[in-house]
Amino acid sequence: MHVLFIHDAFPAQFGRLALELTKRHGWRCSFLVETLSSCPTPTAEMLETLELHQIPPAADGPARDETPWPQVHGRFLEQSASVFDALRARPALRPDLVVAHGGRGAPSVFLRDVVDCPIVTYCEYYFAARRRDISYRVDLPPAEPAPFFPRCINAPTLLGLVDCDAGYSPTAWQKQSFPDRFHSKIEVHFDGVDSELYAPGAKIKAIDDVSIPPATKVVTFVSRGLESVRGFDLFMKVADRIARRRSNVLFIVVGGDETHYGWDKLHTGSPSFKQWVLDRGSYDLSRFLFLGRVVPERLADILRRTDLHIYLSTPFVTSWSLFNAMSSGAVVLASDVEPVRELIEPGVNGLVEPLFDVDRLTETALRVLDDPATHSPLGRAARRTIEERYSVDVCVPPLRDFFTRMSERSRVLS
Incomplete structure (x- = not known):
């Protein structure tokens, strides 16, 4: 089983999951990413074990987190084109399944023209117009973009969700943040905590x-x-x-x-x-x-x-x-x-x-x-x-089964 993970940063939500799928089940896990993250940082084992393909940013200009909110959708389309070009230039990189972050680089707008496999979208969050997330702090002065930003930031997420074969959210609350009409397309699967690293033990002095x-x-x-x-x-x-x-x-x-x-x-x-x-x-x-x-x-x-x-x-x-x-x-x-x-x-x-x-x-x-x-x-x-x-031990098996089910269902339908 070959899974291609797509995100603008590594390891983000997918690095530890891919490492476990590789070590436990022998899967091939590859990545298309723009940058290596500093939060969390990739471990040496991830860098040695996983197949990373680092591609240049979609276009010259501000970084993703600095992009003016009205331009978010345009940057997403540029990013989708960049991923399309990267895959077309790598004919050997043909996965059985693509798993892409729906809000950060899920390039399904153009992806179906270059890969022949199902696409799963990571549905992290759908921003609210009011009284949630970034508009919840009514004790602070309101920001002028508040009513408009959610619609702009949600547009790429919706494109990925409409075009994918299925989606998954890490918690039930995050799934419920999405419009009701998409709930049947989204399953709940948590990422998995490294409970061996984050564990009770000797206290530092x-x-x-x-x-x-x-x-x-x-x-x-x-x-x-x-x-x-x-x-x-x-x-x-x-x-x-x-x-x-x-x-x-x-x-x-x-x-x-x-x-x-x-x-x-x-x-x-x-x-x-x-x-x-x-x-x-x-x-x-x-x-x-x-x-x-x-x-x-x-x-x-x-x-x-x-x-x-x-x-x-x-x-x-x-x-x-x-x-x-x-x-x-x-x-x-x-x-x-x-x-x-x-x-x-x-x-x-x-x-x-x-x-x-x-x-x-x-x-x-x-x-x-x-x-x-x-x-x-x-x-x-x-x-x-x-x-x-x-924990990772609890969460990885259902995610493995979900990914397998998605790829097998696609084969039957095709």
Whole structure:
């Protein structure tokens, strides 16, 4: 079985899955990508095992994340043409199945003219016009593009979904974000957490040159970008209140300064949302470690050490960081939004509080830090949730069967 994965970055959602399909089942997994990602970074094993074909960006101009929103559709068509040219130039690269990210480089507009196999689209998310994802933060000044951006960013996703043979979403909530008329075409299959890497274990005693005494409590916050859609500013408010009331707490923040979703820069005027937040508060930054982006192995060490992991996202795609924290056995305090509720059962495998209620978030966090023995069962239950429902061992077999079923169905129909 030869699967061709298409995404503008590697490894993204497909790298670990492809590695497992190759190692466990002997499949040939190849990739067409534009760039190697820094979040997550590809492992040496991925680079040695998987077949990567790196192609130049579709056209000169801004990067994908910097493309003005009215031009997103045009860039998608250019990207589709670039993938078409890359496949036509590689006649030996003829897969049994194509799996492409529906919002980031699924080139099915032209793909059927160059490959003779079924196409599966990864249906990560369908943006809402209001009161979800990037428009949920009504406490911040609204951005002018808000009503129009979702329609532009969804256009490539719809093209891929209409033209593919089937799609899949990682969670039921993400599937439900798509229009009802497409639900019958989308199955739910999670990507799979590396539960061997993100696992409970020995706790580190230092980070970089900063030692962590045994009596120190560690609170963690992790996001690819420190931005409003992931509640970085709300976390800082909670952290500030904790710091003023407890002297033995260290806050470790992992994530880059970039804004990946929304228009934080339009209403802050600052180089980064992180800097805007820090400039507006009187934080004791000696109590914080801002580590930027880190490699997965380092993140796993940090999550093993945490006494409380705080996750404050709007209703949006659930971050890998939440799954990784739960897999590490961390006690998690998260925003009470629907996608989180699919993963966390309050009081059983984690805790939730309203996203904008800084007082309740603070009080709940303090209870956890003051009484770890009472709350530690939450972390153990979180670990079981990942092992039983979201680990690579659990998720890869159904995805393998889904991919096989799709390719065999195509052969029968043809």
